[in-house]
Amino acid sequence: MPKKYHIHPRPARLDLEYMFKFDITRGENCINCGKCTRVCIYEAHKRRQDDPRRMADPNTVVCRNCFRCIQECPRGALEKSLDPVFAAAGGDFWKPDMLISLWKQAEDGKVPVSGAGYRGPFTGTGFDGMWTDMSEIVRPTRDGIHGREYISTAVDLGRRLNHLVFDAGGRLVSRVPDTVSIPIPMLFEVPDGGLAPNVRQALVKAAAEVGTGVIVPAADITGDLEEVAGSLIPRVAPGEIERYRGVIGKARLVAIEHSDALMTDWPQLRLEIGKIGRALPIVRVPAAKDVEDTVARLAHSGAEIIHIVADYCGRETGGPGGPGPQPHLPSERRTLKDIIRAVHLRLVEDRIRDELTIIASGGIAMAEHVPKAMLCGADLVAVDIPLMIAVGATLCQKPEKQLVYPEGLDGIPVPTLAQRMVNLTAAWHSQILEVMGAMGIREARRLRGESGRAIFFEEVDRDTFGRLFLPGGSDSKGEAVSR
Ligand code: SF4
Ligand code: SF4
Known part of the structure; x- marks a missing residue:
């Protein structure tokens, strides 16, 4: 049995008041x-x-x-x-109860228990309209959660081969591409708007402790982050590769912002990065309306890791220029669940899905969103706002997005802040294990695209009631049914 991956939570109280219900x-x-x-x-x-x-x-x-x-x-x-x-906190996506739950998980790394049964709605938009198949929950002999079987949450980033080629003598001819393995299907990310130096240091320290990477704007990478440089994923624009040679040379992963020119320039840019060091490039693509076309074109040009970035509520964004003006009404924008499914299916149709890694981010707000994003087709996710809630930030959606950090945060020691982020990750890791154990899945890599192990409310609704209420009567496959 491989050595068990374990995150060590420790109580890390903050001498700051957080909101109460x-x-x-x-x-x-x-x-x-x-x-x-x-x-x-x-x-x-x-x-x-x-x-x-x-x-x-x-x-x-x-x-x-x-x-x-x-x-x-x-x-x-x-x-x-x-x-x-x-x-007044949160909004229609970031519910205030969610913020309090994240804060509590960061206190001690324990899984939140609401008790007295679940009293909330059973469906909603986005991931709330998706249920995982927990049919193995009643088979304790297969239960890996309590140590009888090992459940691996490790995932790999990088290009993979569709098949291996051997010569007549049985020697491997294929050149196996380099990959980076991380023990949890989560990267950390600095949220928009920048961070106080101690919070940034804590984020990188926490990433190093749990064994993952953290996406940081290259301009923010300063000497004080040197000791944990192995966890840094510098984020640069295509034209900044030369300027940040130093940090890219020490990194194992580098995040490149997408631009239209990248479609044609990618092979040349990939060569340039390869000459600097061993960093595998991640292309960050905004989750715009045509994101599946963009991802497919990049994949065919040789991009090995693609990061789909939705807005902070997990909805489609305005386009390559960032959030910007929305081209369509908010209610018409797809949620991250549907965006990932569309990208995954497009890559499956193009017979290239197995070759590349898909990271999804934007609106990953609770532990359950991680396995759900993976069941929809992502290999892993990137997390930003929940790690800020862990150190006391609150979020308001109205009248516009506002991440508010508590007064006095800049005076809190880095180890305390880092431990709270580690605690939150530990609580999420335990919950991912619970979901995987209940689904009978022992390898996080096998979650990817297993949509048959999930139930999607819209499909069930359409199959059950579509024939009665939809014009013409059709089921979830769009097939007409007689009434
Ligand atoms: S826990 Fe119960 S008894 Fe204690 S203060 Fe709250 S409401 Fe009152
Ligand atoms: S029980 Fe009521 S009256 Fe007695 S001390 Fe508490 S608040 Fe005051």
């Missing part, structure tokens, strides 16, 4: 009887240290929303209300 307030009619100190097993209610005759303000941080203190207060003095910061 509810506020608890103690009214003037409190008689300081102390009953709430006895009924709250989480010790949210305590007496004041300077005057034990009186009650201190409730500690909302530890509250688990059981409502017992509210019900048992003899004077009805306690009130619980939705925190206005919570109510």
Whole structure:
């Protein structure tokens, strides 16, 4: 059995306040009887240290929303209300509950448990409209989660051969291309807008600790990141290769921004990168409306790793110039789930899918999005915003995207911030293992494109009700059905 990959979470509390779902307030009619100190097993209610005759303000941080203190207060003095910061956070994609869950996972690396059963909706847009086939969950003898069988989450980046060629003497003739292996199907990425130096250092340190790479604008790579240089993936424009020769020469992967000229210039550019060092190039392609055509053309030109970049909510972007003006209405833009499926199918049709690596990013907000993106056809994902939530950032979608970092963050030591990012990755890794174990899949590489192991709500809906309600009546394959 191969040596087990394990991430070591450790409690890493931040001395910063994060938002809470509810506020608890103690009214003037409190008689300081102390009953709430006895009924709250989480010790949210305590007496004041300077005057034990009186009650201190409730500690909302530890509250688990059981409502017992509210019900048992003899004077009805306690009130619980939705925190206005919570109510204003996130948006239709980044739900405030999601932000709190990410924050909690970063505290100790534990898998979040909501308890009392799932009370949310069973379908929605994007990955919420997709369910994984957990049919193996009832077969504990095959359970690899608890150590009886090894589940590998390792993936490879680089070009692969469709087949091997041997000479008459049985010697391998094919030249096997170089690849980079990482133990989890996740790269880290610096989000748009830049980072404080200590947060950037922590991100690179955390990537090194969990054994993955981090995509960083080459201009931000400074001497203080030298000790973890092996984890850096410098991000450059095609015209900047020569300028950043030094950092590219030390890297194992380099991310190149896509441009229209790249379609014709790629073979020459690939040669140029090859002369600098061993870095394998990743081409970053915005998830625009025609992304599957762009990816197919790049793949046929020899690109070995392609990174599809959707917007921060996992929707189609405006085009090669970045988010920019949207060419079509938000409601018409595909989600990352459909974008990856379209790219994967296009490459399968072109018989080139097995040869290249697809990275997907944008709107990877929860652990379950990683295996779901892979089932749709990605080899791995890149993660940015959740790692910022781990260090205390909050996100607002309205009126426009705003990632807000907490005051005092720049004074937090790098090891604490890095440990929180490691904790979050550990919690996600455990959840990926849970999903894979329940699906009976032992190799993350085998998740890629296994859409037959997933159920897509739109297809089930169309197959079940399409014949009744859609014009002409058709099923998910577009075939007419008689009524
Ligand atoms: S139980 Fe009610 S009245 Fe008693 S100390 Fe707590 S808040 Fe005050
Ligand atoms: S709601 Fe429950 S957990 Fe929260 S403070 Fe009251 S008793 Fe404690």
